[in-house]
Amino acid sequence: MTITAPLDPPARLLMGPGPISAYPRVLRAMSAQLVGQYDPFMTATMRETQELYRRVWATRNDATLLVDGTARAGIEAALMSLIRPGDRVLVPVFGRFGHLLAEIAERALAEVHVVEVPWGHVVPTSLIEEAVARVKPAVLALVQGDTSTTMNQPLDEIGAICERHGALFYTDATASLGGNAFLADAWGVDAATAGLQKCLGGPSGSAPLTLSERAVSVIRSRSRVEAGIREDADASAADFVRTNYFDLGMILDYWGPRRLNHHTEATSMLYAARECAAVLLEEGREAVIERHRLAGAAMLAGVRGLGLGVFGDVAHRMNNVVAVEVPDGVPADAVREALLDDFGVEIGTSFGPLHGRVWRIGTMGYNARKDAVLVTLAALEAVLRRFGVAVAAGGGVEAAGDVFRAAVREEVLA
Amino acid sequence: MTITAPLDPPARLLMGPGPISAYPRVLRAMSAQLVGQYDPFMTATMRETQELYRRVWATRNDATLLVDGTARAGIEAALMSLIRPGDRVLVPVFGRFGHLLAEIAERALAEVHVVEVPWGHVVPTSLIEEAVARVKPAVLALVQGDTSTTMNQPLDEIGAICERHGALFYTDATASLGGNAFLADAWGVDAATAGLQKCLGGPSGSAPLTLSERAVSVIRSRSRVEAGIREDADASAADFVRTNYFDLGMILDYWGPRRLNHHTEATSMLYAARECAAVLLEEGREAVIERHRLAGAAMLAGVRGLGLGVFGDVAHRMNNVVAVEVPDGVPADAVREALLDDFGVEIGTSFGPLHGRVWRIGTMGYNARKDAVLVTLAALEAVLRRFGVAVAAGGGVEAAGDVFRAAVREEVLA
Structure with a gap:
């Protein structure tokens, strides 16, 4: 009789387009x-x-x-x-x-x-x-x-x-x-x-x-x-x-x-x-949407703070996912693999015409959270640097942090 | 905000035709x-x-x-x-x-x-x-x-x-x-x-x-x-x-x-x-089938020990479910409700031509177990007595117990 150990998935922070x-x-x-x-x-x-x-x-x-x-x-x-x-x-x-x-x-x-x-x-x-x-x-x-x-x-x-x-x-x-x-x-x-x-x-x-x-x-x-x-x-x-x-x-x-x-x-x-x-519903339908809006805005600011481009009509973006342009010459899938292997962070690949051209980074459900956003940006910065991309040191985390801090200030003033 | 308590199902012993x-x-x-x-x-x-x-x-x-x-x-x-x-x-x-x-x-x-x-x-x-x-x-x-x-x-x-x-x-x-x-x-x-x-x-x-x-x-x-x-x-x-x-x-x-x-x-x-x-597979495919055969045989002996009839060609029965004839004049669904309300034990109703005529009692998966069989028979005996059925006192538990005991003896002798 072979012993099949109980299922025990590795720890992952799922920041792709879902599942999260x-x-x-x-x-x-x-x-x-x-x-x-x-x-x-x-x-x-x-x-x-x-x-x-x-x-x-x-x-x-x-x-x-x-x-x-x-x-x-x-x-x-x-x-x-x-x-x-x-x-x-x-x-x-x-x-x-x-x-x-x-x-x-x-x-x-x-x-x-x-x-x-x-x-x-x-x-x-x-x-x-x-x-x-x-x-x-x-x-x-x-x-x-x-x-x-x-x-x-x-x-x-x-x-x-x-x-x-x-x-x-x-x-x-x-x-x-x-x-x-x-x-x-x-x-x-x-x-x-x-x-x-x-x-x-x-x-x-x-x-x-x-x-x-x-x-x-x-x-x-x-x-x-x-x-x-x-x-x-x-x-x-x-x-x-x-x-x-x-x-x-x-x-x-x-x-x-x-x-x-x-x-x-x-x-x-x-x-x-x-x-x-x-x-x-306990958090409140509007409050959950606002949490997604905030986390998504922070992630958008963060990837821009790293000097990365964003694909598509940003004004019509969903709150919960951002399409990040892969810098020229960077192997899109190898970056994703390094994020997963070294940091346990998953971001998404893309389909059809966008495959290899953009990563999709999600901030949704449980993971529409400040720590999830900042961990992802810190890990992405480290990996991109290793792949030779000239990213601004701390630029992603700072820009995203600013968005969260501004929201707290607004709430205090309100 | 209404507080929706975490889901908390009642304790049930599911002895119907599935789910169990x-x-x-x-x-x-x-x-x-x-x-x-x-x-x-x-x-x-x-x-x-x-x-x-x-x-x-x-x-x-x-x-x-x-x-x-x-x-x-x-x-x-x-x-x-x-x-x-x-x-x-x-x-x-x-x-x-x-x-x-x-x-x-x-x-x-x-x-x-x-x-x-x-x-x-x-x-x-x-x-x-x-x-x-x-x-x-x-x-x-x-x-x-x-x-x-x-x-x-x-x-x-x-x-x-x-x-x-x-x-x-x-x-x-x-x-x-x-x-x-x-x-x-x-x-x-x-x-x-x-x-x-x-x-x-x-x-x-x-x-x-x-x-x-x-x-x-x-x-x-x-x-x-x-x-x-x-x-x-x-x-x-x-x-x-x-x-x-x-x-x-x-x-x-x-x-x-x-x-x-x-x-x-x-x-x-x-x-x-x-x-x-x-x-x-850890228990072993043949061992699991044998456990179902034994639990099913015990349940069959048990319902007969209570003086109840069994529907259908018993020689071709699945190991894991028995169709028990509802005694004349007994309200089939009321018996099931009493089993569930008073003992937390679920047995099954039937479809089409058998509706109201037979209960289906399952012994499968996790519940193909001696204690599950005996608890079900003891509860069924108590409920049937309350509904005025002349059941043999202890007849179900004894007959089923005999089947389990004989299996243990066989194993010891083998």
């Missing part, structure tokens, strides 16, 4: 013992978690729940349940995750239309409105924060545009939720999805999702009840959703008062999702 | 801090977990991995990736989960053929062979253990039948794996799926899956690479898989040496899955 180090309270909740699927504690925790996420999403949507899978599972559940084969779907693309929405819509056999802007920019609202009017999509699918470019797409006028043109408005807020403003009801969002592993400070594996009544009625019109638990009164639509696991109609019946058995809820991930929301 | 109480070592692993998605520790843990599950499945399949979702996610990934629209799929049904396989195959737009036997029986191998010869399916989809009826379908001859008739052999072992024999290679299994929340002793939310080379080649022939990370050399099949999240070709590229980004692996669920396999 989870809140300790979230990890503690994950070690709690399980209860049965219909235990009163289980159903009460499901209801409580729905209510907590209504506050996270700023919505009164009854249909607010978790999909059991990663953030991508939430996206697929939303798109597969909302898109009928042949539907026109419009996807404004400003980075990798816009392409992903288009790709999933293609898998759902939609007629996909794309409007695209260069990486590093958001899509002008006027361009979106023009495209909606021209394409007349059934669904507009739009990422809020695209970590591939760090951009934060303004969404506040999109719901009204969709309503004027009879489209459903779906958005993925995986990278942004919790660290940037998100107002589902005020912005007229019909469907939104996220994951835990970014600003919410949990592990990947549970996807919060919220649906407007309009979205629910589309999904309900496509319902199909599985044979094993079907009763005579349950008819099935001919145009049923082409997936069982992601059929949100069935998932709604599982989370709703009927408690109709579907999958077996991932209990430990429910515990984690519940704690992520509890941690956020 | 997790191994403490698995829960401890889930509270471990996260690492990055491409951290050397993360990729090493993924590789190690694949190797551990090869031993759990008794296979040399390179394509052995986890799907991020519940057991049902594993089923859907296998069926959606293997079934082309219009394919003939044969599903022998002997309980609820056979209907589920048929339902998911219908969602995949298969031409579904079903052979069905009454609940409480397994499907005769001759009936399966006759149907395979007649239908000539592309895929035979067959549950191993169906918790709805407790039956354990013999699989050892099915692979050869499928090979003779050119069908792929897919089986779901969610309810059975770890507590009953499963030999993927020896039985000629092309695809198999499971979940953690039964005999493997973990939480729901990760689906172990293994694929033969034949299954992989079908999946590879349908590959499509997403636009955001597509390179020119990557062509896409016209007959692509109609899901992104469950496209096993992409998931294989994520787990394989290319490490092509797909979803963000659910780190804590990976930790849990790794520990489930480690716990099982």
Whole structure:
């Protein structure tokens, strides 16, 4: 018999674009013992978690729940349940995750239309409105924060545009939720999805999702009840959703008062999702966003203080991630490896056109903290110096520290 | 600010058909801090977990991995990736989960053929062979253990039948794996799926899956690479898989040496899955099955010792669950509630034709233990007496105890 030692991960400070180090309270909740699927504690925790996420999403949507899978599972559940084969779907693309929405819509056999802007920019609202009017999509699918470019797409006028043109408005807020403003009801969002592993400070594996009544009625019109638990009164639509696991109609019946058995809820991930929301709401939704804004501003000032350039339209950056230009001649991946090996600090690589050109440094969830920012900048300075980059000694830590100190002064004066 | 207390589940002894109480070592692993998605520790843990599950499945399949979702996610990934629209799929049904396989195959737009036997029986191998010869399916989809009826379908001859008739052999072992024999290679299994929340002793939310080379080649022939990370050399099949999240070709590229980004692996669920396999393999695959056999035999003797009937073909029962007939006039759900409220012991209800007629009592994973069996029988006796059932005093505990004592004697004599 081989002895397999208990799992023991190395200490890491995760300052990439996610996953990031989870809140300790979230990890503690994950070690709690399980209860049965219909235990009163289980159903009460499901209801409580729905209510907590209504506050996270700023919505009164009854249909607010978790999909059991990663953030991508939430996206697929939303798109597969909302898109009928042949539907026109419009996807404004400003980075990798816009392409992903288009790709999933293609898998759902939609007629996909794309409007695209260069990486590093958001899509002008006027361009979106023009495209909606021209394409007349059934669904507009739009990422809020695209970590591939760090951009934060303004969404506040999109719901009204969709309503004027009879489209459903779906958005993925995986990278942004919790660290940037998100107002589902005020912005007229019909469907939104996220994951835990970014600003919410949990592990990947549970996807919060919220649906407007309009979205629910589309999904309900496509319902199909599985044979094993079907009763005579349950008819099935001919145009049923082409997936069982992601059929949100069935998932709604599982989370709703009927408690109709579907999958077996991932209990430990429910515990984690519940704690992520509890941690956020106790600190306060606005306070958490402000903490992300401050940590992100400090990191931005810090990398500039080291003499590094920043990629993209900084005015439209998400609070929680900054794309740092790799100095000419510096091996991007070797720097990341040295940071990890020598300092236990992880920063991110990039995809597609930005690969090798920018690092992505995140400040999110638990790690949107002063010490995490300053440790990262000190380590980055040391590593860059070793790679021969002429960095200003202490320039990163000083500039970031100034941002934090100014915030404290403002608070004292307020 | 409302204070949301940390999550604190009540103490439960979960003796239903799953989920059951997790191994403490698995829960401890889930509270471990996260690492990055491409951290050397993360990729090493993924590789190690694949190797551990090869031993759990008794296979040399390179394509052995986890799907991020519940057991049902594993089923859907296998069926959606293997079934082309219009394919003939044969599903022998002997309980609820056979209907589920048929339902998911219908969602995949298969031409579904079903052979069905009454609940409480397994499907005769001759009936399966006759149907395979007649239908000539592309895929035979067959549950191993169906918790709805407790039956354990013999699989050892099915692979050869499928090979003779050119069908792929897919089986779901969610309810059975770890507590009953499963030999993927020896039985000629092309695809198999499971979940953690039964005999493997973990939480729901990760689906172990293994694929033969034949299954992989079908999946590879349908590959499509997403636009955001597509390179020119990557062509896409016209007959692509109609899901992104469950496209096993992409998931294989994520787990394989290319490490092509797909979803963000659910780190804590990976930790849990790794520990489930480690716990099982340290005790020994055969020893764990024997522990399930013994606990199941004791529970069977115990409920009979209480004078209760047992549903179904007991000779073909899974080791880990017994279906106990509810005595006439006894309110099935009220008994379950009293067990939970007064003793913290959960036993299971039933679906469809068995609802209100049988309770399902599980002895699996961590809870395939003498004390768990005896506590359950003592509590059940007390509750049944209160509901006016004439149970033999101590009859359950004595009969079950005899089974455990005889096993100890055999071990001493051996």
